[in-house]
Amino acid sequence: MVNVMDVREEEFINPGTRMCSGCAMALIYRIALKALGPKTIMTVPASCLTVLHGMQGFCTTKVSVLHTPFATTGASASGIVASLEEKGLADDICVVAFAGDGGTADIGIQALSGAVERGTNFIYACYDNEAYMNTGVQRSGSTPLGAFTATTPGGKIRAKKNMPKILEAHGIPYVGTANGSYPLDLYEKFQKAREIKGAKYIHILSACPPGWGYDPKDTIKIGKLANDTGFWPLYEIINGKFILSKDSKKNLDPSKRKPIEEYFNTQKRFNKISQKEIEVYRKYIDDLWNEIKNRIES
Amino acid sequence: MTDSKKDYQKILASVQKPVKGEAGKTGTWSNFKPIIDLKKCIPAKTGKAACFNCWLYCPEAVVTRTIPPEIDLEYCKGCGICAEECPVDAITMIEVRPE
Numbered sequence: 001m002v003n004v005m006d007v008r009e010e011e012f013i014n015p016g017t018r019m020c021s022g023c024a025m026a027l028i029y030r031i032a033l034k035a036l037g038p039k040t041i042m043t044v045p046a047s048c049l050t051v052l053h054g055m056q057g058f059c060t061t062k063v064s065v066l067h068t069p070f071a072t073t074g075a076s077a078s079g080i081v082a083s084l085e086e087k088g089l090a091d092d093i094c095v096v097a098f099a100g101d102g103g104t105a106d107i108g109i110q111a112l113s114g115a116v117e118r119g120t121n122f123i124y125a126c127y128d129n130e131a132y133m134n135t136g137v138q139r140s141g142s143t144p145l146g147a148f149t150a151t152t153p154g155g156k157i158r159a160k161k162n163m164p165k166i167l168e169a170h171g172i173p174y175v176g177t178a179n180g181s182y183p184l185d186l187y188e189k190f191q192k193a194r195e196i197k198g199a200k201y202i203h204i205l206s207a208c209p210p211g212w213g214y215d216p217k218d219t220i221k222i223g224k225l226a227n228d229t230g231f232w233p234l235y236e237i238i239n240g241k242f243i244l245s246k247d248s249k250k251n252l253d254p255s256k257r258k259p260i261e262e263y264f265n266t267q268k269r270f271n272k273i274s275q276k277e278i279e280v281y282r283k284y285i286d287d288l289w290n291e292i293k294n295r296i297e298s
Numbered sequence: 299m300t301d302s303k304k305d306y307q308k309i310l311a312s313v314q315k316p317v318k319g320e321a322g323k324t325g326t327w328s329n330f331k332p333i334i335d336l337k338k339c340i341p342a343k344t345g346k347a348a349c350f351n352c353w354l355y356c357p358e359a360v361v362t363r364t365i366p367p368e369i370d371l372e373y374c375k376g377c378g379i380c381a382e383e384c385p386v387d388a389i390t391m392i393e394v395r396p397e
Contacts, residue, residue: 004350004351004354005347005350007354009363011359013359014317015324015358015360016319016321016322016323016324016373017321018320019358022357023357025357026358027355030357054317054320054321055320057314059315059316062316183354183355184354209377216378216379217378217379217381219377220355220379220382220383
């Protein structure tokens with residue numbers, strides 16, 4: 001387990017970005033860059049992360065960033081890796097695609113699937129704030145059931161798309177889930193992914209104060225509740241082997257999981273959630289953890 | 299026929315410089331400012347490099363990992379995560395309003 005003093009002290013983001021106050025994604029990006037180091041090339045589609053990098057002429061980060069159209073994140077990463085291989089720099093420089101949940105689960109899934117299937121040597125990181133936050137909170141494939149967005153005013157009626165499972169089905173060497181509220185776990189996962197050859201995928205839950213409807217100071221607390229209620233388990237799948245992360249291990253015991261209502265009550269987007277939907281969640285979480293238990297034991 | 303050297307220079311003109319405060323002085327965004335009580339702060343009190351939750355959890359990278367930790371109020375957006383995550387409640391958010 002990484003200690004706080006093991007985390008690289010050097011910062012790769014300059015203060016004074018355009019991110020909202022209390023943005024979990026800014027924290028995730030900051031920690032991820034620390035784990036990846038200066039020899040990194042980022043490719044970023046349209047998302048809140050594009051806004052973080054700033055306007056023409058100036059940049060907030062100290063690593064190279066390629067801004068790419070929405071649907072081409074995976075393809076652009078393949079292109080960068082191909083050119084690095086041509087120049088003989090592929091072993092030295094790490095290529096990372098960093099996209100939002102809309103750019104991953106909806107618009108960019110085709111390019112991502114293609115890049116992963118080609119076995120491109122890169123990391124694909126998805127920060128999942130569960131809607132199109134950059135354009136004004138519209139629903140995405142990754143929005144959970146019952147959540148309010150601008151395009152689902154009564155609460156979403158469809159369930160959240162399980163991206164880590166889709167990527168796992170591609171048979172890639174590394175799939176991981178992380179959470180902005182556990183930066184040390186996140187740091188370790190990015191470091192691990194950097195050392196593995198082949199396509200790597202990390203899915204990170206990222207709390208969003210304006211989109212989820214809560215006070216910015218509660219960002220870390222809400223992310224921790226997502227883990228404590230069992231809604232967002234932290235795990236890794238390395239070459240097909242399932243490893244439950246340390247911070248999620250206590251959730252294996254159903255009595256130690258907090259009731260899911262505690263998570264919903266902290267956020268305004270779940271104001272209209274019905275009792276029936278809460279039952280659906282309870283069953284989902286029980287099934288999810290039974291499945292995890294079976295996978296660990298087998 | 300195009301002059302490839304000139305074209306290359308055109309592309310170079312779009313190279314972006316890393317700067318601090320790309321969005322301006324973001325410290326003006328909030329009326330709340332974090333103040334560290336050095337009598338309570340773990341690294342300041344014990345003189346040991348430990349804790350640093352404020353540095354770890356800051357989304358804006360304005361806290362330093364030094365003894366004692368320092369906060370750059372010029373760019374701090376006043377979200378209050380550091381005050382919330384401090385294990386000994388050494389950080390308080392103080393309201394600052396213009397007269």
